[in-house]
Amino acid sequence: MSSQGSKILRAISYGALVISLGVPFAAYALNLGCSERASNCAQPHADLPVLLLAAILDSQWWKSLWDTQVVLTYAGWYAFCVLAWAVLPSEWMEGLPLRSGGTKKYKINAFSTLLLTLSIVLAWILRFGPDSFTYIYEKFPQFITAALHNSVAQAGFVYAQSFRNGELLALGGHSGNFVYDVYIGRSLNPSWGSLDIKQFNELRPGLILWVLIDISMVCEQAVRRGGFWNVTESLWLVACSQIWYVADCLYNEPAILTTMDITTDGFGFVLSVGDLLWVPLFYTLQARYLVFNQVELGPPATAVIMGLNVLGYYIFRAANAEKNDFKKGINTRNLQYMTTEGGRKLITSGWWGRSRHPNYLGDIIMAIAWCLPTGFNTIFTSFYPIFFAVLWIHRQMRDDDNSPKKYGKDWEKYKKIVPWRIVPYIYRVLANNNSNT
Known part of the structure; x- marks a missing residue:
């Protein structure tokens, strides 16, 4: 590689490192800034830097971000998704032709996983009441930490796996720069047996957790306002719109097989943290805000x-x-x-x-x-x-x-x-x- 090419690659790797560190910080900052601790988000513009600085300097806040029970809960949730993928009725569909020749088959049962999950959750709420499902709201920052650890672990696992003989690499993911390749994804289709890790993460743990978080937000407001009938139409509108969106994506699971994420991009930190942390724990920011800022x-x-x-x-x-x-x-x-x-x-x-x-x-x-x-x-x-x-x-x-x-x-x-x-x-x-x- 030329000297100019090496400089460009080095600059790109520095950018990848900054983003890799910045995304978790942004997730914590956004959710800390938009919380009941931040004066209900109503006027955070001047107070946010002070609030963030105080949190960074507060060792107790850092310690509070780790909760072993939440980490185990998240791991159990991920394991449940894998089990559902393995045992629920499904069909196998071929993706688009690979540049190495042939096609890869993908198991299609994400929508069934959503229906099973919703059945269990709704039965739980009916049996034990809305206050029994406010755990995600109460432990929201800790769930960010748990999702982050899972994302980092998966990015490291698929990077190590990409050096197996016969592994199909992403065109933009094997530059030779460790930081950039871990970030962007070296392997195009990392698998664990017949489980395609990229397709699985795109549609199951993060997207369905998004639904569960929205439901937890509705339950939290229902507890505060004395029942589901008193939940504001603003929160119902956000939660129902997002749940419908997720259900539609999962119902149309085969459509993802033709997207750039599946056909072109490698699976590394950027997709892992995007699927498992950013989507469920950032896209629910509106629902979380409406829990304590109850807009009519x-x-x-x-x-x-x-x-x-x-x-x-x-x-x-x-x-x-x-x-x-x-x-x-x-x-x-x-x-x-x-x-x-x-x-x-x-x-x-x-x-x-x-x-x-x-x-x-x-x-x-x-x-x-x-x-x-x-x-x-x-x-x-x-x-x-x-x-x-x-x-x-x-x-x-x-x-x-x-x-x-x-x-x-x-x-x-x-x-x-x-x-x-x-x-x-x-x-x-x-x-x-x-x-x-």
Whole structure:
């Protein structure tokens, strides 16, 4: 490698190290800042630095982040997900062709795991009352620690496993730099027997825990307000919208087999911590806020926010279904597409003719709808849609950078047919300030 290349790789590895340390800190900071300890998040702007500094200097706070019972509870939850994967009825589906030849089979029963989990949890709450399921709310920071430990352990395990003979490596994950390769993921499809670790983590422990956390938040508010009938419509709206979103993702589990996460990205710290920590313990920030800042929306505001959420969901689901069916050769008669010199096909009509990533637009709209019930008294819940927008814009740009390698010069032809990146008629205008696409 050239001297310039070594410098670039070193800089990237430093960035990976900063992010690896920064994500756990951000998770603790966001949830500490948006807590009852922080004056109910209502006016944290000036107080947050003082609060964070006080927490960092408080040895008792650091000690409180570790709870052996919570760590064991989280480990038990993960083991339950593995057991459910192994024993519940399922079907095996083939993913897209691998660059090494052939395909890999994936076990599909995430939705069954969700239904089993919900049955157990709802039966428990009916038998023992809502106060019996407030444990996750009460131990929230400790669950961050437990998820973090699991994420780090898995990243180390799959990195070590990637050196096995015959292991298929991710194109961007075997740079030779230890920090970067552990961060981004060296192995493309790490497995434990027939269990695909990446597909399993994408859909089961973190996503279903997201549902359980939302339920715990509803139970906590029900205890405080004297029953489920008294839970605010704002919390019901957030919890039900997010539970529906998770259920839909798990019901449509086969669709994930065509996503970049499965087909292109390695599984390392960034996906591990994203799946197991960031998703369940950051995406529930709005529900946690609404437990102690009990916003009464009223019917008109509830209807508007619900309509926005339905719009986002419709775009998200319709776009993903269209793409997934096209890749499988289903319902393609009404779609126009172009065929590249390499034989690949790119949709140029329907949702994917409107923009190159319409599914991201749906996700961003839903993120806004989940944030609105919390009102505008705090910056913390507003961070969620901002994070989502940055995440999807970055991923879209990364996809655009990689696409010429897959589609060759035909990618430029495609961009002229479908010029809009995420938001039709808007995002291209913004992007043109800095690029020619």
